[in-house]
Amino acid sequence: MRFSDKVLFATGGGSGIAAAVARRFTAEGGRVAVADLDGDRARAVAAELDGAVGLACDVADEESVRAALAAAEQQLGGIDAVLSAAGHAEFGPIEQWSLERWNRMMLVHAGGTFLVCKHALPLLRRRGGGSIVTVASVAALVAQRDNAPYGAAKAAVLGFTRQLALEVGPQVRVNALAPGRTRSGMTEPIILARGDGDLERGSVAFGAGTIQRRVAEPDEQAAAACFLLSDDAGFVTGATLVVDGGETVV
Incomplete structure (x- = not known):
C-alpha cells in the first residue's frame, strides 16, 4: 500500500497507460483525479476506482489545466x-506536415x-513535496520512419524533465517514463x-522489433x-526510465 x-x-x-496507472495507484491505497480531454471517459474510469474523481482537462489550454487541478485539490x-x-x-x-500540425504536436x-x-x-x-512523472517515448531516443514531429515533441519532454528536476528538487522529484511499443488506444x-x-x-x-518479441501491456x-x-524511488530524480522490451538496444 505504497500510496496510502x-x-x-x-x-x-x-485510457491507455494513464488509466492503468490510475488503477494501480488506487489498488495500492491512493486516490486519483482522472483528467482527460474527453471528460466522459475520465469519469468512466474514475467510476471504477474507490475515491476517484473524473475531470475534463485540455492540457493545451492553460485555464483548463488550472481549473482541473483546482477541482482535484478541492475534491480530494x-x-x-x-x-x-x-x-x-x-x-x-515531414513534407506532408503543415506548421499548424507541427505546432499542435508540440503544444499538446x-x-x-x-x-x-x-x-x-x-x-x-x-x-510538503511530491513526485512528478512525465511520459515521453522511445521515439525521443531512436529515429523512427515518418515520426519526426512526435519524436521531437517527446524529446522536448525529456529535456524539460531534466531541467525541472534540477529547479524544483529536493522537495519535488521529477522523472520521465519512456514507453516502447505498448498496446493502447493510441497504438491500436x-x-x-x-x-x-x-x-x-x-x-x-508490431512487437517483433524488441528483444522480448512482443508489445507491452x-x-x-x-x-x-x-x-x-x-x-521506492526516493533517490531517483531527473532520470528517464525506458520500458521498451529492449528496442533501443537492438
Whole structure:
C-alpha cells in the first residue's frame, strides 16, 4: 500500500497507460483525479476506482489545466503526485506536415507537460513535496520512419524533465517514463494496420522489433510509472526510465 493517503493527478487518464496507472495507484491505497480531454471517459474510469474523481482537462489550454487541478485539490484535499501523460500521435513524411500540425504536436506534448507541471507545483509544495512523472517515448531516443514531429515533441519532454528536476528538487522529484511499443488506444490503429485488420497478428508484427518479441501491456508501463511515483524511488530524480522490451538496444 505504497500510496496510502496519497492523491494522484493523472492527465490522459481516460485510457491507455494513464488509466492503468490510475488503477494501480488506487489498488495500492491512493486516490486519483482522472483528467482527460474527453471528460466522459475520465469519469468512466474514475467510476471504477474507490475515491476517484473524473475531470475534463485540455492540457493545451492553460485555464483548463488550472481549473482541473483546482477541482482535484478541492475534491480530494490536495495533490501528492502527478502523471503527465496526455498526448496524441500522428505520422507521415515531414513534407506532408503543415506548421499548424507541427505546432499542435508540440503544444499538446511539450506545452501540456509544461502547463501541468507549472500549475501542479504549488499544490505539491502545499503538501510538503511530491513526485512528478512525465511520459515521453522511445521515439525521443531512436529515429523512427515518418515520426519526426512526435519524436521531437517527446524529446522536448525529456529535456524539460531534466531541467525541472534540477529547479524544483529536493522537495519535488521529477522523472520521465519512456514507453516502447505498448498496446493502447493510441497504438491500436498502427497494430491493426500491421496485421491487416487482425489485432493479434498486428501485435506480433508490431512487437517483433524488441528483444522480448512482443508489445507491452499498459499495466507493465503502469508498474514502472508507479515505481517512480512512489517512495521506492526516493533517490531517483531527473532520470528517464525506458520500458521498451529492449528496442533501443537492438
